[in-house]
Amino acid sequence: MKKRLINTLIGIVISTQIASVNAVEFKPVDTEFVSQAAAFAVTQDNWDQAANAAVTFPHAYRFTRHMAIAPANSNPVEPWREAPIELLSLKANDLDGPHSLEVLLRDRLKNHSMVVLNNGKLAHQHFFNDYGPEQTHLQMSVTKSFTSILAAISVAEGKLDMDLPIVSYLPELKGTGFENATVQEVADMRSGIGVKFSQGKLWDDRMTEAQDWNGDSQYSNMRSIMDYAKVLDNYRPIGKVYDYLDINTELLGKVVEKVQGKPLAEVFAAKLWHKIDVENPARWMANRNGEVVASGGLNITTRDLARVGQVILNGGKNLRGEQVIPTAFIESLMQGNDKVRHSWRQGKESKLAKGWYQDQFRVLYLPNSKGKTYKVLAMVGIHGQILAMDLESQTVIAMNSGFGDMEPPRMALMIFKQIIPAILDAMPSHRD
Template identity: 40%
Template sequence: MKKTILAATVALTTAFGAQAIEVHNPDTAFLDQVGAVGITQANWESGQSAKLTLKHAYKFTHYVELSKGEFTHDIGVAQGFDLKGPLAYDLDGLHDMETVLRDRLNTESIVMLKDGQLVDEFYWSGMHKDHTHLMMSVTKSFTALTLQTLVEEGKVDVNKLISDYLPELKDSGFGDATVQEMLDMRSGVKIEFTPGKIWDERMTHVQEWNGVNNYSELKSILDFGATLGKRTDVNTGEAFDYQCAHTEMLGMLIARVTGMTAAEAMEERLWKRVGFENNAKLQSNHNGEAVMSGGLNATTRDAAIMMDVLVNGGKNRAGEQIVSPEYISNLMVGNDEVKSAWKHDGFSQLHADAWYKDQFRVLNVDGHSFILMVGIHGQVIVGEPSTGKVIAMTGAQDQMQAPRTVGMTMLSVIPTLLKSM
């Protein structure tokens, strides 16, 4: 079947100001093509189809394109790295890193940088250097960095309540949480899971992640957030509870403060400044309200370039300060609140010396202290500020976040690669 790209787009004026945003429709030709083998808008993100769909995710939904700026970070040519050399663990013993990544973890790409320059890159399963991949919850860290630029300009105070900026949330489970507690996912909000899922389907419906929104009373993700209640087993700020709704409310905060959509703010504050090589796609609903917790489709190299800013003291490789070095230092050191909150998360049973802060994880493993952006199905972006090393991986694992693959990646693959680079 001949592939065509749907040319029709919708120009909308946002509810936040006079900014016009171009919203691209789902690719109907692509939907017809994959529909022949049973992949639809309703099931496209399932693990069984991940090797096809995560490389083409934006075609299943509406999306906004983020345009790159004039400066491009030149990562140079590969210096060479032998993936057959380092060894990592699986349940049946040690294997060479190529086998572990490609065959055991369903990794589709890996890019390694040192001091902003390419150590090496590897691609499998149809990926290449200019091919975008759904980053899933890696998107959360990009949203947080967009917000951080507003914090450093004095436009957002993280010690204020989120409801000071979004009064619609005053009577919700988010009502007494500060912006910082939202960033750390310590609000104490209560998410009632839809039977058979680990999320409230109303969120994905209003985002049109799987097609038409069947909850017509919810026009915006902010409407969804306003309906959420409060946990009774923990106090606000006490427990780390990983919920996408936190990030979506932060996206609405960005929109409210800037007077543009969160996607436009991310384009202006990150995509045009950092030095990315390619444009990105950010999935959205038909109104252009982007999925700020998991909708970024970007190249692996550009994900690595974003992390390089964090290992380079907050500067891009043209010398422009994107975020402050103090922000990165505070992230790496953590604090008593986030370290205590980490104990409430299941992963703390696998590794206790870690925390979640500002929509990033920080792990201390085998002498290495590194920053993590993480998304389900194998999206992992690593930065070690003390050495200037960056590792960016995309994957298509059939399970969203299995203990085996998480443990292998965080406790064996990453420290081994950092040591070997």
């Protein structure tokens, strides 16, 4: 009897380990899809270019290796209760005057989908261009906020001290431009590091080559993100200026891996994805070594993105009341501090809105129709990927788009000064 019990327990442990391993699987490039795309002159080299973004972003992970991260089958998803609000007929402005949100989103911003929750209920969802609820979408820099959430969880577990120099966790960065920056300064984009962007892009091609973002790296000395980080130097006062650079997020992800003792995709699955009642798999783009792109490679559905927003509005708790994202982290984001406020004022985004950037999130004060402001917590991608959360009205706005240009001012102005305020104006608590 005792031997049978021991064998049973061993079997349970082994089954659990297999399930954990299978929850995150390394997948190759989808060569059949790449061949199909090539017939339309879309290749691994150019899939992310402006002309292709609207059609490739819902399929981005197919062009690269990636980690497939299954949802937790043991947690059946509770369907949202619905409280519909008519949103697409609302009016907001583009440069040529007022239009319906349907026109602005679908035709002007190349929006693919949007899900809006209010007080935990589904207020609105749409899926344009024949994309459906189960269609994943490249999140671009929204991914950064997920990496930061994993760092915050590590802090809450007592594994990470954000105030320590980053070299305390990544000693291989000694002698580089990161040597004197703290983990927190890296997380806030205040590391002072210097990067020269490649022509026509908002990143250095040497980094994306190390990530196999456009096929296998052509640089023999750039085969991992640390290879790239080691060649960078400092060129701004550390801690004083907000300078938005992907490499900061990549190194934050490496810190999380170091303190958690496992790859970032596995941390994501165990600490977040399997705890928040998601409906569909995530797919996190990676290089040949299995290193995920911590700054921009996550592919998830818009409905699941909205579920993340609801967890944040719930103070970090899932539908069962379990603490997933630390409450103290959310409160710290919303409060900000003098350092991040000062740094924000030195950066170019201060022209868009008053606010700050902290821990890979933005807090923005957005004007509304009544001459007041909404304080919005936002996760932002450069082609119109957005998760905006208004704590006052308990509203989540999740949207995914394939706007061609990267961070054009017109796109940002339409989203943050027209569309989001118009949606929030329509929420019941703001109408009262």
